[in-house]
Amino acid sequence: xxxxxxxxxxxxxxxxxxxxxxxxxxxxxxKLAKLLMQSDFGAYARTxxxxxxxxxxxxxxxHLPRELLLAQRDLEAxxxxxxxxxxxxxxxxxxxxxxxxxxxxxxxxxxxxIIEGALRTFGHESATYLSELSHRELGWRLAEWKExxxxxxxxxxxxxxxxxxxxxxxxxxxxxxxx
Numbered sequence: 745x746x747x748x749x750x751x752x753x754x755x756x757x758x759x760x761x762x763x764x765x766x767x768x769x770x771x772x773x774x775k776l777a778k779l780l781m782q783s784d785f786g787a788y789a790r791t792x793x794x795x796x797x798x799x800x801x802x803x804x805x806x807h808l809p810r811e812l813l814l815a816q817r818d819l820e821a822x823x824x825x826x827x828x829x830x831x832x833x834x835x836x837x838x839x840x841x842x843x844x845x846x847x848x849x850x851x852x853x854x855x856x857x858i859i860e861g862a863l864r865t866f867g868h869e870s871a872t873y874l875s876e877l878s879h880r881e882l883g884w885r886l887a888e889w890k891e892x893x894x895x896x897x898x899x900x901x902x903x904x905x906x907x908x909x910x911x912x913x914x915x916x917x918x919x920x921x922x923x
Contacts, residue, residue: 747797747895754796755815756846757783759824760859763842765867772837773812774805778874781807782862787855788895795855802887805871806878810892816840 761779765771771779784794785807798809819825823843830839848856866874878884882905883897916922 747794747799749797749799749811750850751811751815753850754780754798754809754811755819755824756848756850757796757859758812758815758819758840759842759844759846760848761863761867762825762840763844763846764863767839767841769868770832770837770870771840772832772871773816773840774871775869775874776816776840777808777812778806778871778878779862779866780809780812781878782866783859784809785895785898786862787858789898790858791854794895795851795858800893801890802884802893803890805875807881807884807893 757780758776761776762771769775780796780798781800784796784798784800787793787795796809798811800807800809802808816825816827820827826841826843827838828841830837832839851859866877869877881893881897882900883893886897886900887893
């Protein structure tokens with residue numbers, strides 16, 4: 745909502761993630777979406793600015809960047825990444841691998857640190873676990889199916905909303921004429 749999408753940074757971040765993670769990390773589309781989300785929302789939590797400005801929507805497996813499918817197709821077409829079908833715990837995984845080094849010159853040191861933190865923390869977790877983790881995010885829980893999840897929902901946390909929270913929200917809405 746109001747964030748400017750940077751397609752070059754988005755594409756290079758995909759290449760970076762695919763280059764950084766080894767094959768045993770099993771990087772499929774769901775996991776890639778969660779790592780992009782962790783990077784963008786992590787940056788927003790820290791700096792009030794996402795890294796790529798992608799639009800994340802509520803889907804069954806969690807936050808999905810609206811721009812992912814087209815970006816992945818473009819990166820495959822230009823040879824930057826390749827998607828191979830591999831067996832993974834008895835299932836078919838469309839594993840993403842980078843064919844070139846990413847150009848990270850447009851990324852700040854702080855952005856790179858945030859991305860690295862996301863990869864260290866979540867890069868070797870399963871897509872299922874990362875999906876379940878994203879389902880705990882209040883922004884995902886409050887959004888409607890395929891609705892945009894605003895970046896500022898990162899400040900809502902994962903806790904339960906109490907009756908006192910609702911009453912305070914109503915008081916503030918009335919005081920500031922938000923209703």
